[in-house]
Amino acid sequence: MSDAESPLPSDLDRNAVQTALVEWYEADHREFPWRRTDDPYEILVSEVMSQQTQLGRVVEAWEAFLDEWPTVTALADADRADVVAFWTSHSLGYNNRAKYLHEAAQQVVEDFDGEYPQSPDGLSELMGVGPYTANAVASFAFNNGDAVVDTNVKRVLHRAFAVPDDDVAFESAASELMPDGKSRVWNNAIMELGGVACGKTPTCDESGCPWRQFCHAYETGDFTAPDVPTQPKFEGSRRQMRGRVVRILGEYDELTLEKLGPRVRVDYGGKTGEEWLRGLLADLADDGLVELAERDDETTVQLRR
Structure with a gap:
């Protein structure tokens, strides 16, 4: 399949995608004994x-x-x-x-x-x-295989890169993404991603998904996939939370994370909650909507004027 026919986004940085996934997997993954043998x-x-x-x-x-x-x-x-x-x-x-x-x-x-x-x-x-x-x-x-394409991998590719729900497209996308000569680590890593972070109910921030910066579903809040046919409700979605942050900050000059978090989510709290909020704010900052600053050992955030 030529580049023009590739099911992957034309501007996708494949090297960055590969590096992010492999580093995420090698830093921490589920330990199964068969992963320690060849x-x-x-x-x-x-x-x-x-x-x-x-x-x-x-x-x-x-x-x-x-x-x-x-x-x-x-x-x-x-x-x-x-x-x-x-x-x-x-x-x-x-x-x-x-x-x-x-x-x-x-x-x-x-x-x-x-x-x-x-x-x-x-x-x-x-x-x-x-x-x-x-x-x-x-x-x-x-270490001599082709790119694995199972249900988990299809779900990941569909969500992350909007690959069409088509077996030929999935095979092509998976093959394009896998680094040459690295089928062992790559196939383990992408299946781990589908099993840990990108299940039917995704845990993008909680699992530290390495593809958040590239992911179409993460950006849009639409986590539909071939094996997840029902469109997620807007209620509780990332899109809703982004909008809620902007609305809340519109009512204040600035807020600390400690004060902003509970206003965004009633269940906000703990390290996981702070990591989730920081991820949300980082996205908004990248989009030019908010500004973060460190003051007196606290992180404050305000709308970008």
Whole structure:
């Protein structure tokens, strides 16, 4: 796809977008044990388990599975009935996934001399390994994957860059954004963004979303997405809060954050509340609407005259 056909905004600074996301992820992210390994067997087990189970519950099952069958050879040699029984006892969803995982292990041992293929295409030859799982394993085990495009990633791209709700557009946008040769960190980071900050109910400021300065939804207050079809109400939206700040400041010469916050939100308070308010005011300052100043160890804000 040419630049003219790109689904991303023409003025988007891709380097800045990439740097912001990777730095945010590397500074702090959810710790899962499979993120601390590049063993393709261990990563494939985590990916298959995660297909129908919340990640928090997968950790215990994943560790127990690897205690029982620590290598691909051990799994290939196992009795399939035992593998299925484990799957059932840990409530990991459809039993056929356990069967496929066992068959894939046998394929690796018998057809690939115990070594996993390193490309998405090669991994797709394994039993029960679809395109998404193959790409995930190629990315996280070998740093050799394409850009991941799942429901979370689509939601992020649609909100942040107004990418149309179209699979081809999502694939193109995701590929354009991913830095060359960095599929491991990039795919982890963008999925983390969708899982932590840009869920169905976004927590932009609370999660310190690194794409707020670029984000169409953050700017407009419209957080609709392919899997979030209902237009959020104006009540409580960022647009409403921006307008409320401007209206309140119009009634005063200036206010400290401590006095402004409760006038904007009745539930204002604490460090999180102050961070949220500072983010809101930073946006308004960037738009030339307010001015902030530090006086006597307090931050004051007033309308820009």
